[in-house]
Amino acid sequence: MSSTYTDSQGRPLIAVTGAGMVTSLGAGKAENWASLTAGKSGIHRITRFPVEGLRTTIGGTIDFVEVEPLTVPDLSEKLAAMTGEEALQQSGLEIGDFPGPLFMAIPPIEVEWPQRTELARATNVRPVTYPAILDIANRYPQHHARFMFGGIAERTAERFGTKGAPISLTTACASGATAIQLGVEAIRRGETEAALVIASDASMTSESMIRFSLLSALSTQNEKPEGASRPFSKNRDGFVMAEGAAALVLESAEHAHRRGAKILGYIAGVGERADGFHRTRSNPDGKAIIAAMNLALADSGVSPDDIDYINAHGTGTPENDKMESLGVSTVFGERIREIPISSNKSMIGHTLTAAGAIEAVISLLTIEHQCVPPTINYNEPDPTIELDVVPFKARQHRVRHILSNSFGFGGQNACVVLSAEPA
Numbered sequence: 001m002s003s004t005y006t007d008s009q010g011r012p013l014i015a016v017t018g019a020g021m022v023t024s025l026g027a028g029k030a031e032n033w034a035s036l037t038a039g040k041s042g043i044h045r046i047t048r049f050p051v052e053g054l055r056t057t058i059g060g061t062i063d064f065v066e067v068e069p070l071t072v073p074d075l076s077e078k079l080a081a082m083t084g085e086e087a088l089q090q091s092g093l094e095i096g097d098f099p100g101p102l103f104m105a106i107p108p109i110e111v112e113w114p115q116r117t118e119l120a121r122a123t124n125v126r127p128v129t130y131p132a133i134l135d136i137a138n139r140y141p142q143h144h145a146r147f148m149f150g151g152i153a154e155r156t157a158e159r160f161g162t163k164g165a166p167i168s169l170t171t172a173c174a175s176g177a178t179a180i181q182l183g184v185e186a187i188r189r190g191e192t193e194a195a196l197v198i199a200s201d202a203s204m205t206s207e208s209m210i211r212f213s214l215l216s217a218l219s220t221q222n223e224k225p226e227g228a229s230r231p232f233s234k235n236r237d238g239f240v241m242a243e244g245a246a247a248l249v250l251e252s253a254e255h256a257h258r259r260g261a262k263i264l265g266y267i268a269g270v271g272e273r274a275d276g277f278h279r280t281r282s283n284p285d286g287k288a289i290i291a292a293m294n295l296a297l298a299d300s301g302v303s304p305d306d307i308d309y310i311n312a313h314g315t316g317t318p319e320n321d322k323m324e325s326l327g328v329s330t331v332f333g334e335r336i337r338e339i340p341i342s343s344n345k346s347m348i349g350h351t352l353t354a355a356g357a358i359e360a361v362i363s364l365l366t367i368e369h370q371c372v373p374p375t376i377n378y379n380e381p382d383p384t385i386e387l388d389v390v391p392f393k394a395r396q397h398r399v400r401h402i403l404s405n406s407f408g409f410g411g412q413n414a415c416v417v418l419s420a421e422p423a
């Protein structure tokens with residue numbers, strides 16, 4: 001039985017009381033929402049590093065935020081700080097004394113070429129061997145702290161005063177949604193009354209782009225960057241890599257009510273399922289992504305008939321869009337023709353680790369404004385994908401419950417149901 005503060009399964013209702021985001025469209029929810037609903041793209045030609053010789057020369061780099069040195073962990077940490085501050089300010093909780101733990105999705109971290117070169121130059125052994133570099137690396141503690149996998153979360157936890165050991169995680173493109181799930185489950189288990197969830201990814205380097213290019217995953221439509229990300233279109237040719245971050249303050253509804261906090265919406269349900277089919281591809285049978293959606297719906301107590309909008313994973317790769325179309329059609333049946341399903345990635349690109357959290361914040365804004373952001377660049381519809389992708393223009397639409405999908409490499413899939421009110 002549900003009550004004022006519990007769901008139909010007797011678990012604490014999970015309220016969102018603060019949210020923050022930064023993407024290639026700008027810093028903060030207001031700037032991003034204005035651009036998203038205007039159908040504006042944040043994709044541009046890359047100027048941060050040399051792109052000569054690369055198959056893809058465009059992306060959603062965040063060039064308006066400066067850090068020194070400019071590394072993946074340093075910029076990821078800065079973006080996390082920006083979004084965490086925005087979320088906490090909105091929640092009314094004190095920055096520096098957060099009453100719960102931090103769950104943080106971060107990109108895979110490794111020593112980058114400037115630091116590798118620095119270590120190699122300091123090594124007197126020739127030829128340079130890995131043991132020799134390790135010996136030298138012990139003399140560079142600043143590099144160890146910077147490129148330690150859990151370092152970003154540890155420093156972020158210290159900044160915001162979260163309680164207990166922070167959790168660092170990476171489940172590929174599902175990471176942001178997975179971080180939300182961990183926060184939700186911690187509150188439901190009674191371990192805490194609040195959780196800070198942050199997902200941040202600033203992993204655009206020439207090396208990372210080469211790796212994705214070798215997988216034939218990136219769009220090569222370099223001539224018109226803002227038109228390159230084409231989810232669900234017949235002429236889609238890959239995703240456009242981008243950077244971004246998002247933060248959400250989660251609280252039990254009772255805790256939020258006790259302190260008089262404004263509730264932005266509820267995380268009604270979460271679901272995950274991995275298939276282990278391939279290191280990058282999803283299983284063609286679609287069972288794992290279908291199961292992830294069904295599990296999120298069952299967890300929320302919301303039926304497929306209650307979903308008013310689907311925030312698609314919608315990367316713009318030939319296979320992902322086909323698989324997502326198969327999945328949602330299986331879960332929602334004929335009703336899928338009536339449900340708006342749009343891709344934010346058509347405008348902000350694919351923010352990888354951060355995508356699930358960014359799209360959760362956009363879903364909350366969709367609930368707040370009762371307006372669905374569009375899918376842009378839908379100039380050549382794919383006749384095999386019969387979805388209402390909200391082409392080109394934002395749409396006013398009654399929205400109570402949203403399903404947000406995140407499907408990652410390695411068959412790591414996580415879905416979140418967000419609601420305007422308890423189900």
